[in-house]
Amino acid sequence: MHEILSPQEMGEADRLAAEAGGAGSYPLMLNAGAAVVAELLTRFADAAGYDVLCGPGNNGGDGYVIARLLHERGLAVRLWRQEVPPAGTDGARAADECPLEARPLDRFAPEPGWAVVDALFGAGLSKPVEGPYAEALEKAATAKAPVIAVDLPSGVAGDSGRVLGTTLTADLTVTFFRKKPGHLLFPGRKLCGETVVADVGIPAAVLQTIRPTCRENTPALWQTLLPRPERDTHKYKRGHVAVFSGPPTATGAARLAARGAARIGAGAVTVLSPAAALAVNAMHLTAIMLHRVEEEAELAAFIERRHPAAFVIGPGFGVGATARLFTEIVLHPASGTAAAHLVLDADAVTAFAEVPDRLFAAAGVSRATLVLTPHEGEFARLFPDLAEDALLSKLERARQAAVRAHAVLVLKGADTVIAAPDGRAAINTDATPYLATAGSGDVLAGMIAGLLGQGMPGFEAACAAVHLHAEAGRRVGPGLIAEDLPERLPEVLCACLGEEK
Ligand SMILES: NC(=O)C1=CN([C@@H]2O[C@H](COP(=O)(O)OP(=O)(O)OC[C@H]3O[C@@H](n4cnc5c(N)ncnc54)[C@H](O)[C@@H]3O)[C@@H](O)[C@H]2O)[C@@H](O)CC1
Ligand SMILES: Nc1ncnc2c1ncn2[C@@H]1O[C@H](COP(=O)(O)OP(=O)(O)O)[C@@H](O)[C@H]1O
Ligand SMILES: [K+]
8 A cells, every 4th residue: 555656657547447347437436436425424424514516527526426425315415516527527427427406616605514525626637726716725724614635635736745726725635546646745745634545446456567666655665674683793794884073063963873873773883083073072972983084095094994884974074075075985985995885965965066967977886875865955956957847746856866866865854755766766754843853864864874884775774764763753752852863763673673672
């Protein structure tokens, strides 16, 4: 159930199911209507009546089925519409079979105590919602009527979660077969209220033909790849992670990342510090090691002697030439030394703002995995054209950026998207807003490096870290500060690995 389908893929699922069933697509519409009614009767059973707003397509078709089924149960129903579905469509057939008299949508006036069924537009939304459609949605919103949206709140784009024109906030959205990006990406996720996925009789086997590449970020995606130490392991086998520290006044971010790497299981973690910051770092580090790296030669020597498995560069590091130089050395160490994986975060992302192609070229020919972890602001510095393209969803932006950068892209936020250059993508859905606090991204960068260092592949490492970070955040809740996150990891990992203490 964790596949996420684009509206086009959903149309394909619909078509394949209709073909396989032999009875066309109308039975799916009947099932969709029945599924919405079942939810209505469970959650809005005490409504005095139901106002069903029907659009001109198959979303409206679902609405006619819903109105008929509610009417057949003897419930009070009013049906409102602007345009009739075109002849020959499932929507037209549903309208024909509905005995209720349709009222003009522009006369819609919500009744106190009545619930509203929004069946104006779903997957087929193709332009901004305006005119009588927009007015009807605004009236329902103003009246604060309970709203159940069919497939999507009308006006929310299924592929992106963006609002086209006007929409409303639903209490409940019932979608069919699988969720679409619009249910998970903001603002769509908020506008949907709770989203329920109903079975309308489309067999899961159609997914083998469609082969969707986007998933909801659940443990099923990566759980089997989570590192578990062998009984006869030793600390360097569990991955040595190195984190670059900034100058004396900006060392905390690197230590947060280092702590994240250590707590997620890296066997050894070293903070690489400029000389002037060694004392301040030393005062705050215990299990985590400290090593002076300020110049190119020191970094090369550290790599040659200690063979770290993964690096983090960026948190608190500064945006100058050193960030670029160290990045390139890590991605292309001296010949004969295997390149370590690299998580490039925060300042190191910004450091390439003027020369993004230099980073992408270095990643393209590196044997190591590069993981980029920008928030939206940092993303816009590295990929200004993608950030400015209003037609691209967050999912699509992350995907295109991953291909361009030859990197796993973690586009952070309330709806973090993880994308791999091979086209796979995941949307994280369980983060808590308490994660929006300084330093929490630094911990995440360290966690990703910690998993990479233990041998987890890049996409799965990034997905797992994002999920475990969110789970740690949820367990802390109100009052969360970044320092709390690594400390929650033992219990979060225990639960995820199914290990007893
Ligand atoms: N794909 C499936 O498997 C199933 C789909 N079903 C329903 O079918 C819906 C998709 O049906 P359609 O493809 O007909 O799409 P919609 O009914 O969502 O919308 C398309 C219609 O609305 C018009 N339209 C779009 N945006 C408009 C706007 N802003 N202002 C005015 N008119 C606008 C279009 O010209 C077209 O007539 C789904 O959302 C779902 O509710 C269900 O019946 C069950 C099965
Ligand atoms: N509203 C939100 N809901 C859930 N998670 C959020 C929200 N805002 C930010 N986050 C998460 O918090 C972290 C913040 O990272 P970042 O912006 O890099 O901050 P910092 O640089 O201070 O560490 C990211 O993991 C991001 O996905
Ligand atoms: K709708």
